[in-house]
Amino acid sequence: MNKVYACIDGLKTTTAVVDWAAWSANRLGVPLELLHVLERDPDSTAVTDFSGAIGLGAQEMLLQQLSDLDAQRGKLAQEAGRQMLASSQARAKAAGVPQVDGRMRHGEFVDTVIELEPDARLFVLGEHYQAVTASKLHLDHHLERVIRAVKRPVLVATTEHFAPPEQFVLAYDGSPTAVKMVETVARSPMLKGLPALVAMCAADTPAAWAQLGVAKGLLEGTGFAVETTLLPGDPENALPPLPQLQGAALLVMGAYGHSRIRHLVIGSTTTTLLRMSKVPVLVMR
Amino acid sequence: MNFASIKQTWFANVRGDLLAGIVVALALIPEAIAFSIIAGVDPKVGLYASFSICVIIAFAGGRPGMISAATGAMALVMVLLVKEHGLQYLLAATVLTGVLQILAGVLKLGALMRFVSRSVITGFVNALAILIFMAQLPELTNVTWVVYAMTAAGLAIIYGFPYITKAIPSPLVTIVVLTGISIAMGLDIRTVGDMGELPSSLPVFLLPDVPLNLETLKIIFPYAATLAVVGLLESMMTASIVDDLTDTPSNKNRECMGQGVANIATGFIGGMAGCAMIGQSVINVKSGGRGRLSALTAGTLLLVMVVFLGRWVSQIPMAALVAVMIMVSIGTFSWDSVRKLREHPPSSSIVMIATVVVTVSTHDLAKGVFVGVLLSGIFFAHKVGRVLRVDSASEDGGQTRVYRVVGQVFFASSEAFIAAFDFKEVVPKVRVDVSRAHFWDITAVSALDKAVLKFRREGTEVEVIGMDEASATLVDRFAIHDKPGAVEQLMH
Numbered sequence: 001m002n003k004v005y006a007c008i009d010g011l012k013t014t015t016a017v018v019d020w021a022a023w024s025a026n027r028l029g030v031p032l033e034l035l036h037v038l039e040r041d042p043d044s045t046a047v048t049d050f051s052g053a054i055g056l057g058a059q060e061m062l063l064q065q066l067s068d069l070d071a072q073r074g075k076l077a078q079e080a081g082r083q084m085l086a087s088s089q090a091r092a093k094a095a096g097v098p099q100v101d102g103r104m105r106h107g108e109f110v111d112t113v114i115e116l117e118p119d120a121r122l123f124v125l126g127e128h129y130q131a132v133t134a135s136k137l138h139l140d141h142h143l144e145r146v147i148r149a150v151k152r153p154v155l156v157a158t159t160e161h162f163a164p165p166e167q168f169v170l171a172y173d174g175s176p177t178a179v180k181m182v183e184t185v186a187r188s189p190m191l192k193g194l195p196a197l198v199a200m201c202a203a204d205t206p207a208a209w210a211q212l213g214v215a216k217g218l219l220e221g222t223g224f225a226v227e228t229t230l231l232p233g234d235p236e237n238a239l240p241p242l243p244q245l246q247g248a249a250l251l252v253m254g255a256y257g258h259s260r261i262r263h264l265v266i267g268s269t270t271t272t273l274l275r276m277s278k279v280p281v282l283v284m285r
Numbered sequence: 286m287n288f289a290s291i292k293q294t295w296f297a298n299v300r301g302d303l304l305a306g307i308v309v310a311l312a313l314i315p316e317a318i319a320f321s322i323i324a325g326v327d328p329k330v331g332l333y334a335s336f337s338i339c340v341i342i343a344f345a346g347g348r349p350g351m352i353s354a355a356t357g358a359m360a361l362v363m364v365l366l367v368k369e370h371g372l373q374y375l376l377a378a379t380v381l382t383g384v385l386q387i388l389a390g391v392l393k394l395g396a397l398m399r400f401v402s403r404s405v406i407t408g409f410v411n412a413l414a415i416l417i418f419m420a421q422l423p424e425l426t427n428v429t430w431v432v433y434a435m436t437a438a439g440l441a442i443i444y445g446f447p448y449i450t451k452a453i454p455s456p457l458v459t460i461v462v463l464t465g466i467s468i469a470m471g472l473d474i475r476t477v478g479d480m481g482e483l484p485s486s487l488p489v490f491l492l493p494d495v496p497l498n499l500e501t502l503k504i505i506f507p508y509a510a511t512l513a514v515v516g517l518l519e520s521m522m523t524a525s526i527v528d529d530l531t532d533t534p535s536n537k538n539r540e541c542m543g544q545g546v547a548n549i550a551t552g553f554i555g556g557m558a559g560c561a562m563i564g565q566s567v568i569n570v571k572s573g574g575r576g577r578l579s580a581l582t583a584g585t586l587l588l589v590m591v592v593f594l595g596r597w598v599s600q601i602p603m604a605a606l607v608a609v610m611i612m613v614s615i616g617t618f619s620w621d622s623v624r625k626l627r628e629h630p631p632s633s634s635i636v637m638i639a640t641v642v643v644t645v646s647t648h649d650l651a652k653g654v655f656v657g658v659l660l661s662g663i664f665f666a667h668k669v670g671r672v673l674r675v676d677s678a679s680e681d682g683g684q685t686r687v688y689r690v691v692g693q694v695f696f697a698s699s700e701a702f703i704a705a706f707d708f709k710e711v712v713p714k715v716r717v718d719v720s721r722a723h724f725w726d727i728t729a730v731s732a733l734d735k736a737v738l739k740f741r742r743e744g745t746e747v748e749v750i751g752m753d754e755a756s757a758t759l760v761d762r763f764a765i766h767d768k769p770g771a772v773e774q775l776m777h
Contacts, residue, residue, distance in 0.1 A: 040533075050572050051447035052308045052454030059567050063530055066570075070532060112722025 004032045005116060005144075006092075006124045007109070010084045012160050013126025016087045019162035020155055020280060021124040022095035027190045030121055031099035034088050036081045037109045038074070078104070110145045117150050122190075124155045129273065144271060147255050153184075153284045154255075158277050163248040165280075167195045171235055171253035171273070174200065174211035181254050181284045182215045186222040192254075195225045197244050200234045236272040245279050252282045293347045298575045302410040306582025307576030309352055309565055311457045313339070313587050314598070316565070318477055319357050323365040323420045324360040324557055326375065327481035331355040332381075332486045332591050334556030339584030341547040342561075343577045347539030348524040352565040352583060353547065357417045358519050358650050359512055359558050363388025366508045367596045376493035379558040381509035382516065383548030389517060390541030394561055398521045398537070403632040405657035406522050407622040408640025410563060412653055413519070414618035417644050421607045421614075424475070432604045434475055435463055456609045463605035464597070477606065478599030483592050488554040515650045516560035520544050523561035530570045564613045603763055632664040670697030673722075675705030685714040695725035699732035706736050708743060715740050722750025730763045737766040 006021030008014045018034070085102035092100045103151035105112045113123065125143055147154050168191055172178050182198075185191060198215045201207040212228040219226045231238040235253075245251060255270055274281055321331030335354035342353040367375050389395070425432065439459045446455035467474060477598065495501050524535045534653070540561075548558050569579055591598055626634050635670050636657050644653025673692035680687050686707075694702050719738070724730055733749070740747045760767070 049447075049451045050304060050308050050454055051451045052312050052568050052572065052610060053443050053447055053457050054564060054567055054571070055444060055612075056615055056618070057620035058571070058616040058621065059526065059530075059563075060621050062567060062571050066530055067532070 002026065002030050002121055004030055004122045004124065006034050006119050007033055008036055008084065008088055011126065012195050013157050016157040016162045017124050017126045017161050018091050019095065020157050022092040022097045023164060024122055024124060024155060024190060025097045028121060032092055032097045033101045033103055034085055036085055036104050037112045038077050038081060038104060038106050039109055041054045109142055110149055113146050114149055114157060117152060120152050122153050122155060123150060124157065127156055128159045141252055147283050151285045153282060156274060156281045156283060158280055165194060165250040166248045168250040168252055169197045169199055169242060169244050171239055171251065172198050172200045172215050179214065182218045184284060185252060186218050190194055198226060199231055199239060199242065201231045201233060201238050202232055235269055236276060239273065240276040249279045250282055251277050251279055255283050255285050295577050295665035299714060300575045301573035302578035305569050306579040308454045308572040309569050309579065309583035310586035311454050312565060313354055313583060314591060314615060315460065315606045319610045320355045320357050320360040320605050322480050323357060324363050326372055326557060328477060329482050329484040330557050331680060332484055332553060333554055334551045334559050336588040337551045337554055337556050338547040338559040339580050342551055345543035345546045345578035347536030347543055348527055349577045350570060350579065351523055351527045351561050352569050352580055353555055353561045354561050354594050355559040356519065358413055360510050361416055361561055361648050363508060363557065364514055370504055373494045376552045376555060377495045377501065377541040378503060378509045378512065379552035379618045380392035380549050381505055382512040382558045383545040383547040383552065385509055385513035386517060387542050387545030390538050390545060391624055393538050395417055395521060395541050401654065401658055402661045404636040405634050405640050405661060407619050408637040408657050409522065409650060409654055410617060410619050411622060412641045412644035414614045421610050424603050424607045431472055435602060435604035436608050439605050440611060441465055443608060443612050443746055452671060458635055459608055460605045464601050468600055475603045476599060477601045480569060483595045483599050485595060487592060491555055494551060502571055511651045512558045512651050515667060516544055516558065517541055518654055520640065523563050523566050526563060527566050527570060531575060537707045564617045566615065574624060590647045636660045646712035666697040669693050673698045673701055685716060686710060686712045687716045687718060689718045690722040693723055693725060693728040696728040699728045702732050703736055708739050712745060716748045716750060720750050723753060724756035724759055728762050730760055734764050
């Protein structure tokens with residue numbers, strides 16, 4: 001686990017993804033690899049033969065026809081991918097990353113990410129991964145699956161602009177997982193030196209303040225400047241309007257906490273926060 | 286299975302799947318009727334089977350985009366069972382077939398397909414095409430010229446209509462036109478209605494009416510075993526054809542179990558056993574079908590059309606059906622295999638032809654495949670057996686003879702191995718260098734024994750050097766030349 005993977009697709013968040021990945025790679029002091037997955041789009045079967053008649057050598061002819069079609073499409077996609085990788089590589093090099101590799105793979109995006117996970121320290125993704133004209137859930141589908149599938153942190157570039165963060169907000173709920181997340185952040189060089197705000201959505205009780213104190217203590221122990229705040233209401237409503245999350249900042253939070261079924265019924269805090277956040281989100285397991 | 290892959294295999298290609306499903310459903314109806322007639326049962330048995338297998342495989346199968354239904358390969362196997370014992374035993378055998386197929390899936394026997402070579406698969410496909418064609422001949426013998434004219438017209442429409450438009454399935458046009466002509470002119474020719482009962486309602490659950498005892502099992506088991514093997518063979522072959530066509534992977538073991546589930550359910554609603562169909566799957570992919578939705582559409586639509594248009598379906602002249610089936614047989618046949626018969630190595634061509642000949646003469650696809658696999662094994666052993674070279678050289682001023690063995694020593698090459706030694710030569714010492722040879726089986730070990738002991742009996746000192754570890758283990762366990770009293774043992 002020693003690489004930052006920037007998952008790029010040529011859509012509008014690509015440059016932001018490359019910039020964020022370069023920034024993270026510099027921070028972590030690890031190499032950067034740009035990943036572009038050539039996915040097959042099953043919608044684009046261009047054969048329109050409903051005659052239902054099969055003659056001599058039908059199978060061979062059909063195979064020839066389909067593979068020619070795929071070959072043409074594949075060549076174009078490869079060429080486009082290569083150009084995009086080259087320009088992104090140049091961009092990351094210009095941002096001062098010493099080692100930038102490019103990699104193109106065929107297959108399902110999520111499968112590829114899972115295959116590469118053992119080598120990865122961090123994945124950087126753009127939010128609107130697949131720009132198909134469908135519902136919002138569909139838009140975030142790739143991203144959501146990656147966040148559910150991988151155990152490494154995922155940095156999500158939610159906008160097309162990059163600005164080096166001047167502070168970060170840590171969404172905290174006092175649970176053991178959240179404490180672990182704070183410990184990881186405290187140890188990692190990625191956010192070193194940035195002022196931190198630990199935000200918790202809970203009722204104003206001494207117990208809540210005590211839990212915040214734990215997080216504060218952990219972060220201060222490794223030299224962070226920490227403030228804490230207690231917010232009323234749900235995280236998805238309370239966090240995005242925070243003044244600290246309006247400028248150049250980063251939101252750090254845990255990944256999908258509750259079950260699939262509950263997610264289907266009421267939606268997930270993580271998904272909603274990803275959608276609402278104006279700043280990039282670092283999602284951690 | 287997670288949410289996203291459900292979405293991927295079901296709804297990634299909705300428009301293409303729905304349209305292809307319609308085309309397939311229209312092509313399935315004549316086939317299901319024709320295969321019921323081959324098996325000797327009412328058309329409704331094949332139609333119910335095609336509906337239920339098609340729909341269940343859409344959910345349970347491991348190869349999206351593949352079409353399964355009542356098939357010719359299976360129908361050919363069950364002819365005798367139906368003739369001797371009747372429909373109820375066929376239904377019981379269908380259920381048992383499903384059970385055996387699920388077992389095969391659980392035991393992951395799909396992996397055994399790697400022993401079935403490309404030539405055997407091609408032979409299977411060609412034999413199937415020939416059998417489907419031959420099954421049409423009874424409809425074309427002892428009939429009036431009207432039937433020939435109708436069949437010829439049918440074929441002309443099937444292959445000619447796509448030049449006008451590819452938007453409407455041409456087999457459908459054939460059937461509609463020929464049925465119209467036959468009704469309008471009041472022709473006295475055989476129709477589907479003459480062949481037996483058509484479905485008048487949706488299928489209902491029923492238990493096969495057979496005594497549950499050992500006697501029944503004895504009757505149905507051999508048929509069920511053959512059906513299971515043939516069904517899985519054709520399904521696995523079709524799956525790899527669809528894999529190739531769409532350039533996507535499939536889950537072979539899931540397909541085995543899916544076929545099993547489909548057959549069990551089919552047996553309980555009064556349908557005959559079935560499997561994947563090569564011709565229909567090619568039609569499906571050709572019409573743009575890629576996902577599970579196309580099989581579901583095809584199955585559902587087939588039943589709806591047959592139940593509600595049953596009156597019209599029974600009017601379809603058999604000549605129209607024969608034309609469609611001839612098309613299926615031509616389309617299933619692997620034309621490439623004939624064209625390249627001379628380019629391919631002779632052993633491959635022989636395997637292919639043997640598979641076809643055995644299948645066509647026995648009407649049993651399982652026997653054909655068995656012979657094909659056996660032949661490819663023998664040819665392979667023969668070829669590898671030729672990878673054996675023994676060089677000899679004289680050393681130490683004629684005092685030592687060195688044999689260098691290179692290659693594979695096993696049952697097919699052991700004779701050549703022994704023949705390479707010159708036992709007549711009088712030398713004090715022989716060294717056999719086997720460092721670039723491998724001994725595979727007991728035949729090889731005993732050949733080595735024989736050579737060493739033969740030299741010893743002539744008074745020659747023998748040394749075997751450079752044996753690799755695997756061969757050495759075999760020799761240690763089974764050879765006698767390296768153990769005391771070896772010469773005496775050989776003489777006994």
